[in-house]
Amino acid sequence: MRNPFKFGTIVEDEYFTDRTRELQTILRVMNSENHLILISPRRFGKSSLVIKATKQVARPYLLLNLQSVINTQDFAAKILKGIFKLYTWEKVKHLMTHFHFVPTISTNPITNGIDVSFQPTSDSNVLLEDAMALLEKVSTPEKRLIVIFDEFQEILQIAKGLDKHLRAIMQTQKGLNYILLGSQESMMTEIFERKKSPFYHFGLLMRLNKIPFQDFFDYVNERLSNVLPGQSDPISNEILSLTNCHPYYTQQLASQVWELAKYENISDDVVNVAIERLVDIHDLDFERLWLKFNRMDKQILRILCKNENPLQNRQLPTSSSFSSIKRLMKMGYVIRDKKYEIEDPFFKQWIVNNQL
Ligand SMILES: Nc1ncnc2c1ncn2[C@@H]1O[C@H](COP(=O)(O)OP(=O)(O)OP(=O)(O)O)[C@@H](O)[C@H]1O
Numbered sequence: 549m550r551n552p553f554k555f556g557t558i559v560e561d562e563y564f565t566d567r568t569r570e571l572q573t574i575l576r577v578m579n580s581e582n583h584l585i586l587i588s589p590r591r592f593g594k595s596s597l598v599i600k601a602t603k604q605v606a607r608p609y610l611l612l613n614l615q616s617v618i619n620t621q622d623f624a625a626k627i628l629k630g631i632f633k634l635y636t637w638e639k640v641k642h643l644m645t646h647f648h649f650v651p652t653i654s655t656n657p658i659t660n661g662i663d664v665s666f667q668p669t670s671d672s673n674v675l676l677e678d679a680m681a682l683l684e685k686v687s688t689p690e691k692r693l694i695v696i697f698d699e700f701q702e703i704l705q706i707a708k709g710l711d712k713h714l715r716a717i718m719q720t721q722k723g724l725n726y727i728l729l730g731s732q733e734s735m736m737t738e739i740f741e742r743k744k745s746p747f748y749h750f751g752l753l754m755r756l757n758k759i760p761f762q763d764f765f766d767y768v769n770e771r772l773s774n775v776l777p778g779q780s781d782p783i784s785n786e787i788l789s790l791t792n793c794h795p796y797y798t799q800q801l802a803s804q805v806w807e808l809a810k811y812e813n814i815s816d817d818v819v820n821v822a823i824e825r826l827v828d829i830h831d832l833d834f835e836r837l838w839l840k841f842n843r844m845d846k847q848i849l850r851i852l853c854k855n856e857n858p859l860q861n862r863q864l865p866t867s868s869s870f871s872s873i874k875r876l877m878k879m880g881y882v883i884r885d886k887k888y889e890i891e892d893p894f895f896k897q898w899i900v901n902n903q904l
């Protein structure tokens with residue numbers, strides 16, 4: 549029997565749960581001329597959800613993570629690479645006659661993929677315009693192309709004025725759906741909600757939450773009941789209360805519990821044993837990480853370990869607590885669900901074990 553839990557990569561089919569309402573909304577956007585902006589902290593399930601939706605509509609999609617883009621020229625090259633992966637050269641070559649600069653296209657025998665490069669002197673904004681225009685040309689009314697830009701907030705770092713330029717191109721395009729994903733809440737909000745931003749109200753903005761307790765409970769419980777008969781109810785409850793229903797960490801912890809029960813016959817205190825194993829594995833990383841935080845950050849993290857609100861702590865000045873929380877959130881170590889919490893429950897446990 550295979551481990552019925554999966555974490556770290558995109559989940560589909562039997563590993564995917566809930567998100568029915570969100571899926572319907574995304575499908576509606578994809579079946580319209582509109583675009584979607586999807587925001588959540590890291591590993592809440594953005595990619596899995598969007599890939600599920602694109603598969604349901606059975607249309608081609610091009611996915612590009614902007615974290616891997618180093619400059620505007622590279623952005624253009626990566627869009628073209630994505631297009632060449634999706635469509636045959638026979639189809640694409642006739643559509644490239646508008647190009648101002650002819651790219652060099654070669655096959656890479658090591659990756660088995662296609663490489664795209666440009667003359668070093670080419671104007672990178674023009675390269676981007678050409679590549680973006682090709683997206684529109686390869687898309688057809690029957691199989692409208694879906695373009696997904698992941699970690700979209702990176703647009704602000706890649707090149708100065710790129711957001712403005714990109715928006716100018718995108719707003720005239722037809723026959724495409726853009727899905728813009730991002731995990732940095734504050735930057736994404738800045739891009740799409742600030743009146744002066746070029747992307748102000750560009751599409752439907754959706755925030756993805758954790759998976760609701762009852763649904764996730766049923767998912768975990770059903771999968772644990774084989775290896776922990778008669779005990780899976782309280783154990784599933786314990787797992788979810790420790791992970792706070794975080795999609796990734798819940799799957800990770802449940803997976804570890806399943807392994808211990810199945811292969812080591814451990815059932816007593818199995819959740820704590822699983823947590824200690826996972827904390828052990830990451831001990832060195834957590835220690836290194838801890839050393840990087842300044843004193844204020846460490847204090848905030850300690851307070852969060854006690855499930856208290858750092859902003860109500862009388863010993864710390866609210867303004868410095870607030871800027872520390874903001875910084876920790878930006879780096880992804882703290883998230884805000886209903887309250888502020890440490891993102892990684894295993895790091896939290898490590899702090900409890902070693903630093904309280
Ligand atoms: N609908 C779901 N049902 C069950 N588990 C899920 C679901 N969505 C996400 N997960 C869990 O969370 C993990 C991360 O999912 P995914 O990669 O889709 O998230 P993400 O928000 O795109 O992450 P990242 O910020 O790293 O890009 C998955 O590997 C899986 O363990």
Ligand SMILES: [Mg+2]
Nearest residue numbers: 594595596698
């Ligand atoms: Mg993702």
